Amino acid sequence: MKRFFQPVEKDESSKKASLSHSGKADEHTETPGVEKKEPLKLLTWNANSFLLRVKNNWPEFTKFMTSLDPDVIAIQEVRMPAAGSKGSPKNPRELKDDTSLSREEKKVLMIALASAPFENYRVWWSLADSKYAGTALFVKKCFQPKRVVFNLDKTANKHEPDGRVIMAEFETFCLLNTYAPNNGWKEEEKSFQRRRKWDKRVLEFVLQSSDKPLIWCGDLNVSHEDIDVSHPEFFSAAKQNGYIPPNKEDCGQPGFTLAERKRFGAILKEGKLVDAYRLLHKDKDMERGFSWSGNPIGKYRGKRMRIDYFVVSEKLKDRIIACEMHGQGIELEGFHGSDHCPVTLELSQATSGSKESEEPT
Numbered sequence: 001m002k003r004f005f006q007p008v009e010k011d012e013s014s015k016k017a018s019l020s021h022s023g024k025a026d027e028h029t030e031t032p033g034v035e036k037k038e039p040l041k042l043l044t045w046n047a048n049s050f051l052l053r054v055k056n057n058w059p060e061f062t063k064f065m066t067s068l069d070p071d072v073i074a075i076q077e078v079r080m081p082a083a084g085s086k087g088s089p090k091n092p093r094e095l096k097d098d099t100s101l102s103r104e105e106k107k108v109l110m111i112a113l114a115s116a117p118f119e120n121y122r123v124w125w126s127l128a129d130s131k132y133a134g135t136a137l138f139v140k141k142c143f144q145p146k147r148v149v150f151n152l153d154k155t156a157n158k159h160e161p162d163g164r165v166i167m168a169e170f171e172t173f174c175l176l177n178t179y180a181p182n183n184g185w186k187e188e189e190k191s192f193q194r195r196r197k198w199d200k201r202v203l204e205f206v207l208q209s210s211d212k213p214l215i216w217c218g219d220l221n222v223s224h225e226d227i228d229v230s231h232p233e234f235f236s237a238a239k240q241n242g243y244i245p246p247n248k249e250d251c252g253q254p255g256f257t258l259a260e261r262k263r264f265g266a267i268l269k270e271g272k273l274v275d276a277y278r279l280l281h282k283d284k285d286m287e288r289g290f291s292w293s294g295n296p297i298g299k300y301r302g303k304r305m306r307i308d309y310f311v312v313s314e315k316l317k318d319r320i321i322a323c324e325m326h327g328q329g330i331e332l333e334g335f336h337g338s339d340h341c342p343v344t345l346e347l348s349q350a351t352s353g354s355k356e357s358e359e360p361t
Helices: 025-027 050-068 100-113 191-208 230-238 259-268 278-282 314-319
Strands: 039-044 072-076 091-095 121-126 134-141 147-149 165-169 172-179 214-219 273-275 308-313 318-326 342-348
Touching: 025 072, 039 100, 039 172, 039 214, 039 308, 039 318, 050 308, 072 172, 091 100, 100 278, 121 165, 121 342, 134 165, 134 172, 147 259, 214 342, 259 273, 273 278, 273 314, 278 308, 308 318, 308 342
Parallel strands: 039 072, 172 214
Antiparallel strands: 039 342, 072 134, 091 121, 121 134, 147 165, 165 172, 214 308, 273 308, 318 342
16 A cells, blocks of 8 residues: 555554644744634545545645645544543543554554644544544634534533534634434434434534524535436435335435435525535536545446535625535546545635624623
8 A cells, every 4th residue: 555654663652642732732823914813714524534545645635735725624534543442431532542553543643743734733533432433623723712512412521423523613603513424225224313313403403503603514414406416316216225215205325315405405494504615606517516426436437426515604604705626527636535525615704793793692
């Protein structure tokens, strides 16, 4: 395997090393220029294993990051296990380092993140017990979130199962980074119920988040409209091993079933949220209009979906400058090794006296 960061010899210091934020982060200052009170350039990316991207795709990804220079990077599918030895409680905020393999993997990651451009960011992790799911949030050190939580209940120390949520509160908005569970194919496997429960909780969350406008990003595992997939008829009729769910609205490709799309539409409508990309890009774009691309061989060749989003409160709509996808085509140009491409959102600075900058009364 081609490796850009080679394993390093283990030493005792690596066990105590941490990638979490620390007090030293506040010493960093930005390059002189226009002062920003909060992050305005945001990026979301399902990395499909952050460690593999470090090992195999790091030069091209860091070059992309350096040119883009986002204030916040929201990662899904970190796929690094949480700290904690076998049989002991896990710490989803820290990377596992109690075995020789986990220490090596952690140190490889730390070396990468200690170099440009990631050295300029503070990182928060929410990790699963195994190499599955997980999210991370990188915030430039010049921006200090007022608080960070790891669940849809806003409970101080609780983490969502599999590390699927990180939420950071800033001056005029809250940023929610989620990796939504996949709907799956079969009712009997309980994936349908898991996704319905998730959607219900997200709806409750957005309805209760009225104190500050919301920016919700991540792999949301749903394509809302026909325009959000390359081949609507194919995805609508898709089956696995000929299985047909009892409810017709659960039929089709996970992420494009009628039931999921209706629930997502209800979240947008009732939560007074807008899909930032679709707000700016009304027409279907067969090259840049999709963030996930299927296997380059077989029946999914060339079949694509838009399942990675920035969804924002209507109060922030007028501040949206740009929302773009940075990958295209069957060849996955700009995907940087993942099966998802990065998506960015850029906002204008909040103006004094604007509705979203006012504190709630």
